[in-house]
Amino acid sequence: MIASRVVLGLGTGIFVVTAYSLASKLASPGQQGSAMSNVAMGFSSSLVFGVPIGRIIAASFDWKTIFWGIGLLCLVAVFLVAKFIPAMEGEASVPLSRRLSFLKQPRIAITLGVTFFVFVGFSVVDTYITPFLAAVMPTMESKMSVILLTLGIGSLMGSRLGGFLADRIGIIRTLFCSMAVQALALVLQSAFSGWIIATIVFLMVWEIAVWTFGPTQNFNLVLLAPEASSIVLSLNSSFVQLGFAAGAGIGGIAIGSFSILNIPWISAISVVIAAAIAVLSLSRGRSFVKSQG
Structure with missing residues (x-):
């Protein structure tokens, strides 16, 4: 089971990065952001609907049926890609050392740092969202699945909104x-945590803002290094996963040392750090342009 999970993870990572890169290349000029947000929307949709569908199937049939279903769906996806996605010339093979050398470019390194801290903030809350909601509104525990589905719908809205706004x-x-909306929504959620409706609304706004960031940041990196889009996208994906891991660890330490009610504040601080890094990157870029002028 563990080995299967590793193989699935590798396949998913390769597919998502390639899909983002292809979307940016296939899109019409001025529509790249929307195209990449469509990929993000498909990815977030799988998270929103895959879990409840899997639970229904597991309750109705043998759990192995889920894996047969996934395998068949993957075969359908292979057919659809082969049928409808035009053949395109791939980028030349690049050794790992060359890939990592992109981290030496200040603008790319700083941009990836922004990604890291945004997703640290996301993971701090998202990893512990169920026990957090149970602590904030214990009377709503029976409706937890509906609340989580509502937040998931927010991720779909954000995925589409990111490309539109970009x-x-x-x-x-x-x-x-x-980033501003993320931080503000988290602070307001903590300030009004006694109000159930306010908690759900602010968390949904936060979810929309986070998923607005994802495809937009991918598009940003593609424009920073158009000649090596798949490389920078893969690096960004790695920093997203590092952010997930670090955020989960930080959240666990915070819960053990303080209270689970503190995790929105930790998430907000992480997002503010990301915004500060982004401001630094922008100011460095403007200083460079002036020096060249």
């Missing part, structure tokens, strides 16, 4: 708006 108001504005 194409309309620009990448930088979308990223900063996303």
Whole structure:
């Protein structure tokens, strides 16, 4: 089972990065952000609907049926890709040392740092979202599945919104708006944690803002290194996973040392750090342009 999980994880990582890269190349000029947000929306949809569907199947049939279903769906996906995605010339094979050398480029390294801290903040809350909601509103525990589904719908909305805003108001504005809304929603959620409706609304707004950030940041990196889009996208995916792992660990330490009610504040601080790094990156870029002028 563990070996199967590792293989599935490798396949998923390769597929998602390749899908983002292909979406940016296949899209019409000015529509790349929307195209990449569609990939993100598909990914978030699988998270929202896959878990409840899996639970229904497991309750109705043998648990192994789920894996047969996944295998058949993957075969269908292979057929659809072969049928409808045009053949495109791939990027030349690049050794690992060359891939890691992109981290030496200041703008890319700083941008990946922003990704890391945003997803540390996301993971701090998302990893412990069920016990957190149970602590904040214990009377709603019987409706927890509905609340989680509502938050999941927020992720779908954010995935689509990211591409829309990136194409309309620009990448930088979308990223900063996303981080500002994340921090504000988390602070307001803590301030009004006694109100059930307010808690759900602010957490949903936070979820939308986080998923607005994801595809927009991918598009941002593609523009920073268009000649090596798949490489920078894979690096970004790695920093997302590092953020997930670090956030889960930080959240666990916070819960053990303080209270689970503190995790929104920790998440907000992480997002503020990400925004500060982004401001640093922007100011460095402007200083470089002025020096060249």
